[in-house]
Amino acid sequence: xxxxxxxxHAKWLITCKPQEQPLEDHALVIKDGLIMDILPSTxxxxxxxxxxxxxxxxxxxxxxVNAHTHLAMxxxxxxxxxxxxxxxxxxxxxPAERAFVAKEFVRDASQLAIAELIRSGTTCFNDxxxxxxxxxxxxxxxxxxxxxxxTVIGFPTAWAKTSDEYIAKGLEFHSQYKDHPLIDxxxxxxxxxxxxxxxxxxxxxxxxxxNLKINMHIHETADEINxxxxxxxxxxxxxxxxxxxxxxxxxxxxxxxxxDEDLAILAQTQPSIVHCPESNMKLASGTCPLAxxxxxxxxxxxxxxxxxSNNDLDMIGEMRSAAFLAKLSSxxxxxxxxxxxxxxxxxxGAKALGRDNTFGSLSHGKSADFIxxxxxxxxTQPVYHPASQIIYSAxxxxxxxxxxxxxQLMKNRQLLTLDENEILAKTRxxxxxxxxxx
Amino acid sequence: xxxxxxxxHAKWLITCKPQEQPLEDHALVIKDGLIMDILPSTxxxxxxxxxxxxxxxxxxxxxxVNAHTHLAMxxxxxxxxxxxxxxxxxxxxxPAERAFVAKEFVRDASQLAIAELIRSGTTCFNDxxxxxxxxxxxxxxxxxxxxxxxTVIGFPTAWAKTSDEYIAKGLEFHSQYKDHPLIDxxxxxxxxxxxxxxxxxxxxxxxxxxNLKINMHIHETADEINxxxxxxxxxxxxxxxxxxxxxxxxxxxxxxxxxDEDLAILAQTQPSIVHCPESNMKLASGTCPLAxxxxxxxxxxxxxxxxxSNNDLDMIGEMRSAAFLAKLSSxxxxxxxxxxxxxxxxxxGAKALGRDNTFGSLSHGKSADFIxxxxxxxxTQPVYHPASQIIYSAxxxxxxxxxxxxxQLMKNRQLLTLDENEILAKTRxxxxxxxxxx
Numbered sequence: 086x087x088x089x090x091x092x093x094h095a096k097w098l099i100t101c102k103p104q105e106q107p108l109e110d111h112a113l114v115i116k117d118g119l120i121m122d123i124l125p126s127t128x129x130x131x132x133x134x135x136x137x138x139x140x141x142x143x144x145x146x147x148x149x150v151n152a153h154t155h156l157a158m159x160x161x162x163x164x165x166x167x168x169x170x171x172x173x174x175x176x177x178x179x180p181a182e183r184a185f186v187a188k189e190f191v192r193d194a195s196q197l198a199i200a201e202l203i204r205s206g207t208t209c210f211n212d213x214x215x216x217x218x219x220x221x222x223x224x225x226x227x228x229x230x231x232x233x234x235x236t237v238i239g240f241p242t243a244w245a246k247t248s249d250e251y252i253a254k255g256l257e258f259h260s261q262y263k264d265h266p267l268i269d270x271x272x273x274x275x276x277x278x279x280x281x282x283x284x285x286x287x288x289x290x291x292x293x294x295x296n297l298k299i300n301m302h303i304h305e306t307a308d309e310i311n312x313x314x315x316x317x318x319x320x321x322x323x324x325x326x327x328x329x330x331x332x333x334x335x336x337x338x339x340x341x342x343x344x345d346e347d348l349a350i351l352a353q354t355q356p357s358i359v360h361c362p363e364s365n366m367k368l369a370s371g372t373c374p375l376a377x378x379x380x381x382x383x384x385x386x387x388x389x390x391x392x393x394s395n396n397d398l399d400m401i402g403e404m405r406s407a408a409f410l411a412k413l414s415s416x417x418x419x420x421x422x423x424x425x426x427x428x429x430x431x432x433x434g435a436k437a438l439g440r441d442n443t444f445g446s447l448s449h450g451k452s453a454d455f456i457x458x459x460x461x462x463x464x465t466q467p468v469y470h471p472a473s474q475i476i477y478s479a480x481x482x483x484x485x486x487x488x489x490x491x492x493q494l495m496k497n498r499q500l501l502t503l504d505e506n507e508i509l510a511k512t513r514x515x516x517x518x519x520x521x522x523x
Numbered sequence: 524x525x526x527x528x529x530x531x532h533a534k535w536l537i538t539c540k541p542q543e544q545p546l547e548d549h550a551l552v553i554k555d556g557l558i559m560d561i562l563p564s565t566x567x568x569x570x571x572x573x574x575x576x577x578x579x580x581x582x583x584x585x586x587x588v589n590a591h592t593h594l595a596m597x598x599x600x601x602x603x604x605x606x607x608x609x610x611x612x613x614x615x616x617x618p619a620e621r622a623f624v625a626k627e628f629v630r631d632a633s634q635l636a637i638a639e640l641i642r643s644g645t646t647c648f649n650d651x652x653x654x655x656x657x658x659x660x661x662x663x664x665x666x667x668x669x670x671x672x673x674t675v676i677g678f679p680t681a682w683a684k685t686s687d688e689y690i691a692k693g694l695e696f697h698s699q700y701k702d703h704p705l706i707d708x709x710x711x712x713x714x715x716x717x718x719x720x721x722x723x724x725x726x727x728x729x730x731x732x733x734n735l736k737i738n739m740h741i742h743e744t745a746d747e748i749n750x751x752x753x754x755x756x757x758x759x760x761x762x763x764x765x766x767x768x769x770x771x772x773x774x775x776x777x778x779x780x781x782x783d784e785d786l787a788i789l790a791q792t793q794p795s796i797v798h799c800p801e802s803n804m805k806l807a808s809g810t811c812p813l814a815x816x817x818x819x820x821x822x823x824x825x826x827x828x829x830x831x832s833n834n835d836l837d838m839i840g841e842m843r844s845a846a847f848l849a850k851l852s853s854x855x856x857x858x859x860x861x862x863x864x865x866x867x868x869x870x871x872g873a874k875a876l877g878r879d880n881t882f883g884s885l886s887h888g889k890s891a892d893f894i895x896x897x898x899x900x901x902x903t904q905p906v907y908h909p910a911s912q913i914i915y916s917a918x919x920x921x922x923x924x925x926x927x928x929x930x931q932l933m934k935n936r937q938l939l940t941l942d943e944n945e946i947l948a949k950t951r952x953x954x955x956x957x958x959x960x961x
Contacts, residue, residue, distance in 0.1 A: 516905030
């Protein structure tokens with residue numbers, strides 16, 4: 086923790102505070118990992134003794150909060166594409182997971198994924214996978230914020246055999262990490278079609294007891310709805326509501342195929358939503374109705390999903406796809422303008438995780454979690470509106486520097502806490518094994 | 524023109540020939556700007572005297588053909604976003620064009636755009652704008668292939684006052700450039716709502732006489748259809764068909780809002796289609812029905828549209844968006860798989876322009892127009908299927924080298940024929956002027 090005052094000058098400061106316009110030639114004052122002040126650069130330059138960093142052609146903004154990931158699936162990136170969700174899961178992903186997922190695999194895959202997250206400006210992720218401790222340790226060493234999901238799924242894996250074992254191991258993880266400044270734990274039952282209602286009720290109660298958020302894939306595809314209707318004559322959201330499962334504690338991921346009854350339930354129960362537009366498009370799952378959700382006051386965050394379905398962890402690309410899809414699906418080019426897409430990818434993610442007091446926007450007292458995106462490239466010139474350039478023109482490669490809690494994780498695109506060559510070598514090792522097997 | 528034999532080794536060679544799988548460890552043999560052979564690298568290494576280039580972790584593939592651009596609009600990138608097409612045109616773009624478009628503006632803006640094209644792997648563009656010679660000269664100096672549209676639009680601009688003047692100036696340009704190896708001319712009437720049927724009939728005949736392709740925005744938005752119905756009781760495609768305008772000579776750009784009668788006309792007349800998914804999504808224009816067009820045998824190319832509407836000229840991003848949108852809109856995750864998206868962005872573009880004998884795929888006797896995309900990055904590892912990695916994971920920044928007709932235009936991401944710093948300086952000059960005015 087650096088207790089020297091440090092001034093970060095930016096050509097444009099986008100705070101992601103509601104309604105705030107980009108600030109030109111402004112500076113962040115940081116100290117002890119926190120944002121102490123935001124002020125015009127001319128004023129900040131009068132602090133004569135401070136350490137300074139200059140981002141003369143950059144946007145400085147909060148780091149992205151990727152609200153839905155399966156980090157360790159990075160080693161399966163591109164293994165099976167252009168397939169439907171159920172075919173992809175049953176015939177490709179689950180068999181590969183049965184063959185490979187273990188402690189070391191999760192560690193190495195998490196490193197690959199976290200390198201990708203940092204390189205594209207993400208400072209906080211919300212994960213759902215197995216071998217929780219491996220991913221958490223990699224995150225801590227890399228210096229990124231991690232929300233680690235206690236995955237619960239109704240079949241045995243190398244990580245746990247029964248739902249009770251998934252839960253027990255998860256709670257053990259939670260007790261170990263509950264005071265860690267970078268790690269939070271959530272519950273993460275996989276989906277209604279892979280768990281019993283009994284287990285979901287147990288998770289509902291345990292989440293309350295331990296004050297944990299609950300992530301779940303909900304209404305991802307039409308198949309999910311049809312399966313539920315065939316089995317119980319009720320749609321998944323109705324079943325979850327009847328269980329008393331839905332509340333602001335819930336982070337509902339995907340959320341396509343929404344009808345009026347679903348909307349009424351959501352209006353009443355107010356879960357957070359995670360929109361994963363690229364995964365939903367690529368798997369032809371359907372469309373998350375942002376405008377309807379906004380109307381009933383839901384908090385909408387953004388996630389990439391795992392790299393095996395998406396196939397990257399790039400929040401800039403995801404914001405762009407979210408903006409494109411919102412406009413097309415609502416037949417309204419004013420839907421999800423650039424500044425709202427930025428908020429969805431930052432502050433709304435922090436809200437979903439219950440951590441918006443700590444990060445998600447640049448404001449006095451919050452953690453110094455920020456990134457610098459260099460707009461001085463052929464592809465993002467000229468700059469009339471910096472938010473527009475980020476959403477509609479920038480690429481992940483323009484994220485130059487990344488900081489979390491005042492600690493720098495990337496400088497001039499060089500990772501400072503991870504060894505890229507070592508990660509690439511390990512990735513070659515695993516992909517050779519996986520190729521042989523498939 | 525280099526008459527030494529030159530061997531290009533690639534980890535993966537994607538030829539974009541129909542049905543051909545990626546070739547691993549293969550080489551291109553080039554000479555006099557042409558592809559002389561394609562063979563396994565082990566065999567090629569026996570040509571002991573040849574000059575060689577090694578792309579050890581790259582895909583080598585044909586350069587992209589961006590089948591619809593308005594290059595000079597690059598200087599308006601991000602000037603006005605999150606608006607409908609008509610609002611955007613009438614209240615933002617056309618006023619800015621009235622204030623600024625002139626010879627020098629088009630020259631400088633074309634340089635910015637062509638730098639962006641080369642940096643993202645495009646080796647041929649199909650443009651529709653004003654001051655044709657300026658764009659052509661920049662293209663020739665940069666070494667990229669340019670199709671320059673003879674724009675015809677029913678209102679005066681700094682370039683021409685009347686439709687006849689647009690045509691006359693365009694044909695003068697054509698006679699000057701008709702034997703140029705890098706430049707082709709097309710007709711480019713803007714749209715049915717900005718031209719009279721009389722002028723369109725004239726263009727139909729002149730295109731036949733001079734054997735030129737005709738680009739036109741057709742069925743871009745519902746507004747366009749409604750305007751036509753209100754005015755003539757006929758949909759635009761019906762009017763164009765009644766005029767005898769539609770044929771394989773026509774490159775129909777956008778093509779949303781297609782009904783069964785439209786499909787019957789298209790099946791009969793067989794124009795090429797240019798799909799611009801990002802522009803159509805961003806402006807909420809509608810969806811180009813790829814599956815229906817495929818069924819009736821139409822050639823479908825891909826374009827980015829101008830950077831003021833899209834907001835970039837990135838064909839990798841455009842292929843990804845095309846694949847995503849095709850899957851979602853047809854509710855079929857198998858729609859537009861990665862290899863088809865690659866063909867759309869290369870060979871089909873060349874076909875639309877009538878130049879698929881010369882470029883668009885890597886095969887014996889074609890021009891050596893190719894690019895090298897480095898997949899050895901965190902974001903595109905591991906590689907199970909190289910085409911998948913390009914479509915779903917790669918970014919434009921991974922295009923490392925670009926060659927047109929055997930001449931190298933970019934090496935290790937350094938432009939060899941354009942001066943990036945000079946382009947950025949000129950862009951600053953123009954954007955300051957445009958900001959002041961808006």
